Amino acid sequence: MHDNIAHLLTDDHRACDTLLVAVEHAVAKADWPLAKSQFAVFQAAMLTHFDVEETILFPRFEQKTGSAMGPTQVMRGEHGQMRQLMNGAESALAAGDADDHAGHAETLLIMMQQHNVKEENVLYPMCDQHLAEQFATLLPMLSEQINNRQGAA
């Protein structure tokens, strides 16, 4: 059980990284069926993570701080960019184009990492600070959503 939002969601970031690496290894071996199935698992994990943030965490943070135009808005925008990059990578995989996939995956990886750094260094500590009194209900809710996805995978 995690003791705060930062630890919980940071661990989920690392889990998503590992899933993307698994896709990379499958592509490197030119094992396209494996790459496609690994990519589906990765994409589902990413989308769940975005969903958990956009539907549960961010609205609470915005309500508490009274701002919907601050960092959460920027994070939503970056989620949109990553969704597009995942679509690009998925199309490249479907076409069996290793170079195009590598380019999208590399861009996605850096986008993910710089996004994660902002969340882990700045946004999550702010969430922990502002939402501490909701931990008793909020942490199990976030964990459940993430675990449901992991169970499904």
Add this chain to the structure above:
Amino acid sequence: MQALLSFDQAPPFSAPIRFFLTAPLFAILAALLILWEGPDLFVSRWTAATLALTHLITVGFMLQAMLGAMIQILPVVAGANIARPRFVAAVVHLAIGSGALCLSAGFLGHPPFFNLAALCLGVGTALFAAAAAWALYSVQSTNPTIRGLKLSLIGLAVTVMLGLLLSIALGESLALPLLQLTSIHLAWGVVAWSIALLAAVALVVVPMFQLTPAYPADFARRFCWAAIVLPILWSLVDLLGWQIASTTLASAMALLTGTFALQTLRLQSQGTRARFDASQQLWRVGMICLIAACGLWLLARFLPMLGDRREWPLLCGILVFVGGFMSVIVGMFYKIVPFLVWLHLQNRGGGRILAPNMNKVIAGWQIERQMHAHFLSLATLLTATLFPGWLAYPAGLLLLLANTWLLRNLVAAIVFYRRHCAQIDATISASP
């Protein structure tokens, strides 16, 4: 509440890129200087031409790249935006570029330029340090990277202040202990500024780009403090003339640098990426060179038969500046520049037009070949310290080749960016 609500104001593309494009120009000037001076340049680290060469690399190449990168990285890792980034970048860029040129002119036999160099570099770094400190002022040091960035700014300020003092002393022929002050200036520049900044950034980017485990928490927390405390203590005891303490603390600085490089290599070996790309190779070579430089420095310090030879300071300098910092900086350019091109194109398209992925920005084979040219120029420079008569000119030519190629690759990225900007604008204006 943390004043960190301004992620969205990512600096404009021109702010970091003007520094990145200028860096290879100074390395090209350094190469031309080697070709002009020939084997004489490798006689001693203290000749005027060698000092000019050193500053073309450190102030011309490294400082440009490091300040440009800092403007870009502060909002990402610390949520700290430099106010009026276009203005600050333009003034700092112009000032430190002119400063590096004046400094070289001063060393190359035109002493009045030392005062001008002091003015330009003083104004440029003071403005940068003030703007960065202002941005970081309200940011809590919640992790070692943020603390490391703050402490490295102190390292930069002290390095430049000592440099100004030396520059004015040379320009005005003041009676100061120049050799001792130069050693202190060098230690602050290498350890408290450059290694401290490199480590603060590495804590984030090595795990981020190469998907390695994180640096051990204790190491990360203590390193940035050690990188500033050791130079402070060493400078004091050295000025006081306490020989044994001075040697001990200087050795500790070398060991600290070596430990960072070893730790980074160890993490890299645990990286999980499927491909070992150019950026990772450049990092690896950079870290190996830093370890070699530390080893050589320690051997020269304790083995008189090596310490008395004229070659080792030059070898050490090339290992640190060309092998260590230039390699890592080039490796970082190949990640940062294509990503920034993608990011700014993506933002320009407003999410409606998908930008070409970052691997299309600079052709992979151009990156690979430039990297090999850089490695070849490094190896030749190192060997030229032992056989200057044979290798000084080839080393100059190869450094010229590697950096002209680097400039070509960076310019290719800008051309790509402009072309796609025009296409995106045309598409948007065509669809209401």
